[in-house]
Amino acid sequence: MISTELLIVGAGAAGLSCAIGAAREGISEIVIADALTCPGGILPQCLHRGFGLSMYGREMTGPEFLAELLKDMPSHIDLQMETMVNGISRDRTAVLYSKNGPEKISFRYLIIAAGCREKSFYSIPVAGTRPAGVLSAGLAQQLVNLKNADIGERIVILGSGDIGLVMAGRFAELGKTPVAVIEQKEKMGGLARNQHRYIEANHIPVITKATVDEVHGYPHLTGVTVKHLDDGRREFIPCDTLITALGLIPEKTLAAGLYENGCAPDWLAYSGNSDFVHEIVDGVVRDGLKAGKEAAEYLRKDV
Numbered sequence: 001m002i003s004t005e006l007l008i009v010g011a012g013a014a015g016l017s018c019a020i021g022a023a024r025e026g027i028s029e030i031v032i033a034d035a036l037t038c039p040g041g042i043l044p045q046c047l048h049r050g051f052g053l054s055m056y057g058r059e060m061t062g063p064e065f066l067a068e069l070l071k072d073m074p075s076h077i078d079l080q081m082e083t084m085v086n087g088i089s090r091d092r093t094a095v096l097y098s099k100n101g102p103e104k105i106s107f108r109y110l111i112i113a114a115g116c117r118e119k120s121f122y123s124i125p126v127a128g129t130r131p132a133g134v135l136s137a138g139l140a141q142q143l144v145n146l147k148n149a150d151i152g153e154r155i156v157i158l159g160s161g162d163i164g165l166v167m168a169g170r171f172a173e174l175g176k177t178p179v180a181v182i183e184q185k186e187k188m189g190g191l192a193r194n195q196h197r198y199i200e201a202n203h204i205p206v207i208t209k210a211t212v213d214e215v216h217g218y219p220h221l222t223g224v225t226v227k228h229l230d231d232g233r234r235e236f237i238p239c240d241t242l243i244t245a246l247g248l249i250p251e252k253t254l255a256a257g258l259y260e261n262g263c264a265p266d267w268l269a270y271s272g273n274s275d276f277v278h279e280i281v282d283g284v285v286r287d288g289l290k291a292g293k294e295a296a297e298y299l300r301k302d303v
């Protein structure tokens with residue numbers, strides 16, 4: 001069994017910042033484990049500008065922001081990529097799964113910086129077939145921006161939070177047809193700058209007070225039915241792709257078994273989107289540095 005003082009689950013903006021914060025306070029044994037091949041979490045797939053304004057005074061893409069963050073990473077941090085963390089126990093051990101198989105690690109303090117999950121389309125009431133061509137926004141972003149995949153031509157986006165807006169703009173930039181953004185609230189969500197940059201600048205139609213309540217086509221999507229929530233009217237919109245951006249759920253399942261009588265152990269902390277959903281990465285980094293510092297304070301006391 002290997003051992004470390006601080007184990008961090010996730011090498012996104014949060015996990016990296018926690019490690020930097022703890023290292024600045026003198027913690028020498030830090031392991032970060034992440035299931036992906038490269039550090040940064042969702043940052044490498046975010047090719048749009050909008051990162052770092054409050055921290056660095058300029059707007060960067062996700063990869064540019066990540067490059068800045070990595071400059072602050074001390075070399076002694078043990079970054080284990082393609083390594084999934086599973087089975088954390090109350091005796092302060094966890095199982096790491098990598099290409100080499102399972103390996104147990106003991107730790108004195110644990111930070112879960114595992115990001116969040118996207119809310120699934122089929123968790124809302126939807127009638128119709130279950131065709132190909134329905135994708136969550138995060139997965140679509142990964143396929144389009146990292147794998148250069150061509151996922152469709154006529155695209156409906158359900159949900160007008162920042163992720164939905166960014167993806168609508170990205171499809172317009174790629175020469176696709178974002179047919180409409182559908183939003184159940186009275187107004188579009190997301191940051192004002194994103195509404196302007198991605199929706200208004202590309203003249204993408206937005207249908208508010210509406211949802212998608214039926215999908216059509218099999219094996220591939222041929223259209224969706226949009227239900228207007230004020231008068232119940234239903235409208236068929238032909239499309240070959242439905243992108244769902246229905247919200248994010250902080251990833252906390254990993255630590256579910258660690259609670260006793262509803263209380264978390266004092267050696268466990270969450271950071272970044274695992275803690276709560278952050279709209280802006282600068283806040284993730286600030287919280288991460290603080291969480292790293294608090295981990296160091298705990299480790300100094302708990303000898």
Ligand SMILES: Cc1cc2nc3c(=O)[nH]c(=O)nc-3n(C[C@H](O)[C@H](O)[C@H](O)COP(=O)(O)OP(=O)(O)OC[C@H]3O[C@@H](n4cnc5c(N)ncnc54)[C@H](O)[C@@H]3O)c2cc1C
Pocket residue numbers: 009010011012013014015033034035036040041042043046048049050051052083084085086113114115116138141162163166251254271272273274277278279280281282284
């Ligand atoms: C589409 C989109 C656009 C955004 N646009 C902007 C923007 O323009 N400007 C801005 O400031 N912010 C933006 N944000 C917000 C910001 O980027 C995020 O809040 C931030 O990057 C989240 O960082 P994180 O480290 O908490 O999570 P993530 O980046 O999700 O990192 C979590 C990491 O944990 C790993 N992990 C999870 N579970 C395990 C496990 N069991 N074992 C091992 N590894 C695990 C994952 O592989 C992942 O690498 C955007 C977010 C999204 C999703």
